[in-house]
Amino acid sequence: MKNLKARLVLFSGLALASLARAQVAETTPPPVENSVDPAVADTNKTPVTREDLTGVIGQVLNIDDYYNRALTFTVPAVNRPLTIGATIQTRYTYIQDQPSPNTFSIPLASLTFTGLLYKDFQEGKNLTYSLGFSSVNGAAPTPTDANIGYTILSTADLSAPSLSVTLGQSKKPFGLEPQSTDEQQPAIPSSLYLTGTTPFNFSDLSSRDIGIVVKGDLLPTVDFGYNFRAPLIALSAGFFNGSGANALDNNKDKEWTLRAQFAPPVDYYNLLRGLALGVSLDKSERFLPIPGGATTPAKSFWIYKTTNSGVKTDSVKYAVAAVNANPDTLQADRTRYGIDVSYIRTPVNFTAEAVYATQDSAYWDAPTKGFVETQRRSYAGSVAFFLNFGEQYLKQTRNQSRPDDWWPLTWQPFLRLDGIDPNLDVNGDWQAAITPGINLFFARTTKFQLDYSWRKSENKPAANHQVLAQFQYGF
Numbered sequence: 001m002k003n004l005k006a007r008l009v010l011f012s013g014l015a016l017a018s019l020a021r022a023q024v025a026e027t028t029p030p031p032v033e034n035s036v037d038p039a040v041a042d043t044n045k046t047p048v049t050r051e052d053l054t055g056v057i058g059q060v061l062n063i064d065d066y067y068n069r070a071l072t073f074t075v076p077a078v079n080r081p082l083t084i085g086a087t088i089q090t091r092y093t094y095i096q097d098q099p100s101p102n103t104f105s106i107p108l109a110s111l112t113f114t115g116l117l118y119k120d121f122q123e124g125k126n127l128t129y130s131l132g133f134s135s136v137n138g139a140a141p142t143p144t145d146a147n148i149g150y151t152i153l154s155t156a157d158l159s160a161p162s163l164s165v166t167l168g169q170s171k172k173p174f175g176l177e178p179q180s181t182d183e184q185q186p187a188i189p190s191s192l193y194l195t196g197t198t199p200f201n202f203s204d205l206s207s208r209d210i211g212i213v214v215k216g217d218l219l220p221t222v223d224f225g226y227n228f229r230a231p232l233i234a235l236s237a238g239f240f241n242g243s244g245a246n247a248l249d250n251n252k253d254k255e256w257t258l259r260a261q262f263a264p265p266v267d268y269y270n271l272l273r274g275l276a277l278g279v280s281l282d283k284s285e286r287f288l289p290i291p292g293g294a295t296t297p298a299k300s301f302w303i304y305k306t307t308n309s310g311v312k313t314d315s316v317k318y319a320v321a322a323v324n325a326n327p328d329t330l331q332a333d334r335t336r337y338g339i340d341v342s343y344i345r346t347p348v349n350f351t352a353e354a355v356y357a358t359q360d361s362a363y364w365d366a367p368t369k370g371f372v373e374t375q376r377r378s379y380a381g382s383v384a385f386f387l388n389f390g391e392q393y394l395k396q397t398r399n400q401s402r403p404d405d406w407w408p409l410t411w412q413p414f415l416r417l418d419g420i421d422p423n424l425d426v427n428g429d430w431q432a433a434i435t436p437g438i439n440l441f442f443a444r445t446t447k448f449q450l451d452y453s454w455r456k457s458e459n460k461p462a463a464n465h466q467v468l469a470q471f472q473y474g475f
């Protein structure tokens with residue numbers, strides 16, 4: 001801002017000075033009588049008087065004051081470089097046989113602020129920050145990303161290895177869909193394994209947590225022409241509270257998330273360009289409330305009064321409540337293993353991922369009147385296939401300078417299959433969904449999405465149908 005102001009003042013000063021000179025030249029008659037030096041007689045070399053100079057300085061100060069006022073009153077000021085972004089969703093949801101009415105909604109309204117706290121011009125070892133707030137379905141906004149990052153290795157050379165560390169609240173480096181934000185997803189609803197409501201789903205994998213994330217990569221393939229960089233090996237490690245976003249830790253253990261991704265070192269024409277294979281591991285402990293059970297069942301009995309002749313006359317019913325063991329809290333270990341493959345080669349794109357999980361649990365065993373520890377095993381998977389028709393996805397097109405109203409329509413049809421079996425040892429509980437849909441991008445940050453979703457639960461004979469229509473837009 002200071003630079004801009006200084007440039008404006010300098011520019012206006014120079015313009016005024018030359019104008020003043022020109023005016024002096026036009027209005028001052030050539031000195032004829034008192035001229036001693038013929039050079040001074042040349043009108044182009046007439047010296048400005050002190051009054052002229054004072055006038056010009058006054059004009060410059062006026063302009064300086066004018067721009068200062070204009071900038072102060074119309075341009076917000078920040079102390080550090082800042083990029084503001086927003087994502088808003090406006091949706092209509094139709095769900096067959098839903099108890100609540102089908103509805104218009106604002107499922108997401110989020111604001112993000114990102115930028116640099118310190119810019120290293122020599123080596124690109126920048127200090128970055130990220131702060132975001134989002135409101136889900138009209139709830140009070142809560143912090144999303146809130147972190148500070150540092151690039152440990154130089155980023156000046158794209159073909160060199162990279163290493164960075166982020167401290168604060170951020171996404172866990174696990175899998176594909178859990179890490180992607182709403183604007184990166186082809187389908188509107190998240191996969192079933194991230195949206196289920198049982199305590200044994202995987203939804204926490206896509207939520208944010210507070211801790212440290214270290215990311216690095218080695219041996220990148222770089223295509224400068226397309227701004228393309230695919231490291232042979234990319235590694236991420238996260239160390240978190242494990243209690244979710246905006247929450248203090250509630251136990252003494254921390255959650256670990258590790259991820260490795262591999263991409264073949266191939267050039268532009270190779271069909272394997274855009275392919276990546278990833279493996280993830282997440283390990284944490286959490287408190288799991290276990291409902292207690294009855295040690296002595298409830299019972300009732302009658303007490304009678306008896307007359308001298310032995311006849312029962314009066315009676316009172318007494319009830320004795322069951323004696324229950326107190327609910328217990330288990331420090332439960334859980335481990336999630338993920339494997340994923342992605343092939344992003346516009347116009348053809350394909351992603352697939354699978355997660356297998358073990359979760360310590362316990363239940364009340366009535367015959368033995370005690371808690372029995374058990375381990376629940378779950379499995380979930382998701383496969384998405386999507387096509388991109390249009391220039392929007394070509395980096396070489398996006399990077400060209402265009403008029404503001406230029407933006408090509410881009411069509412993105414997709415098909416996603418996903419499902420979860422929350423307990424491999426129990427029958428009747430798997431859920432599956434088939435979701436075809438289409439996204440129409442008609443401005444740089446705006447898309448219209450139309451999804452149909454066929455949903456089936458193993459224990460319900462009929463399938464359930466959903467239709468979602470949504471505008472997603474932002475800046």
Ligand SMILES: [Ca+2]
Binds near residue numbers: 241
């Ligand atoms: Ca913890």
Ligand SMILES: [Ca+2]
Binds near residue numbers: 426427
């Ligand atoms: Ca099952």
